[in-house]
Amino acid sequence: MEIIKINGREYTIEEYNRYFYGRVRSVMDKYRVKGNIAVALSGGKDSAVMLHVLSKFDLNLCPFYINIGIPEYSKKCMEYAIKAASHYGYEIEIINLADYGIDINYAKKKCSVCGTVRRYLMNKFAFENECDYVATGHNLSDTVTFALNNMINVNTMNMRGAKPVMEGNKDIKMVARLKPLYWLRDDEIAIYAEINSISYCKDICPYAKHAPTLVIKEWIHELEKRMNGSMINLAKSFSKIEDMMDRTEPRTCDICGYPSYGRICKFCKLRREHEKIQRDSGKNKE
């Protein structure tokens, strides 16, 4: 019988799965999650595991994949996402960023652009398909890394999202966000994937290989090793801080009608910029 040693404990495979499933269920129960769930598959570990766990709940899942258009990498990830969905008998919707005239490969701040377009397209997909939630594979390691990275960059205004569920608002076409793996760390999810033979793309995005967030993530896990439970507590603190902060409520974008913090949303601004890039490159060819 295989024994899993983690968090200062020993688990059998069955015990570990029960523990893992319990962590996810605590989110689903607390927020009474039900209905249609748009499931964001990236081809990677977290979303593959999320789909595996969500398929055990009584929910109507609508998996989708956003093809960002990074040569080779995006195609490889897409194949994994398609395979994962079909494994559980789901059809997958493919959303191509190229259809919106945006080419990430020409963007200066690629990680930032990628984040913006993903948030936009997943919300749009979920809204158009009348989903109650859009579920992402964000885990505890991501949440704590994101919040501490913001603090290390003195960007305290950008601290929304430190919770397992973010409420939606139909009036501004904003679908609720759900993070089923919110209370689980990277290494806990990797173990779950391994013992349940969940296959996923192990490549790292070629544009993110030297991201400073990778340094911060590693650093946070070093504390967790010395003080078990510190990451969960940090997430709780960030969530409390979020509650104490004044928040600017989003409005709708004048162009597309989806949520925006300004007159024009970031996505529509990007579309404009990339239209200009293409016009300019067209002129150069003339």
Added chain:
Amino acid sequence: MEIIKINGREYTIEEYNRYFYGRVRSVMDKYRVKGNIAVALSGGKDSAVMLHVLSKFDLNLCPFYINIGIPEYSKKCMEYAIKAASHYGYEIEIINLADYGIDINYAKKKCSVCGTVRRYLMNKFAFENECDYVATGHNLSDTVTFALNNMINVNTMNMRGAKPVMEGNKDIKMVARLKPLYWLRDDEIAIYAEINSISYCKDICPYAKHAPTLVIKEWIHELEKRMNGSMINLAKSFSKIEDMMDRTEPRTCDICGYPSYGRICKFCKLRREHEKIQRDSGKNKE
């Protein structure tokens, strides 16, 4: 010529002293610090360096030492504090915790009791001596450790004090707090002490040897090594978060008239508890 390698730079001794002094001056200038300063000497590195730097400013310094009464350790620290004060020609006031009937050696949460009595006694000393500020040796490493430790313990309500100066309020006998070494790390201060031949007590408090904050402090410095400047940015973020939080204003204690967040201040509560301990131990002897 000796060269100091730190923060990804090289300094001559003169350059390093100028850098160090500039960091302190930035606090003194921003908050226009002047007048009578009660200087809390602990016998340790930080307060010894603080006194050395403050003596270069046009201020009236009133050094004091709080004798907490830890066998051997407190006496040794006191000797260093007396020597430091007399080195610059100052008389030092000794405040004995024993005079208030409190014996730290009988306390359960020794570090917490030590913090409470120090905060209380330094404010009382500064108020009675009509000081404009009470200056402590708290540095950048302490500030960031304190704030992150609170977050790791989900104690977000206790996040006051993440600033170089905390305003006072005469109406409630609260003297302003000043941290001249606010922008300097532990290791930067240790170098300053070394190159300026400042002597201090190198012993660690016997009660604090296994404090979890030591683990957190070490962990934070590991990030600083990988991302220079991250500790300064964390301090800035904590200060911003403090500004965004609702704060409960203190009132005065019904017994002693000094600041308190409840009807009776923590110090007066401790005195009561220790009176009881002594009565009980007296009874046992009868």
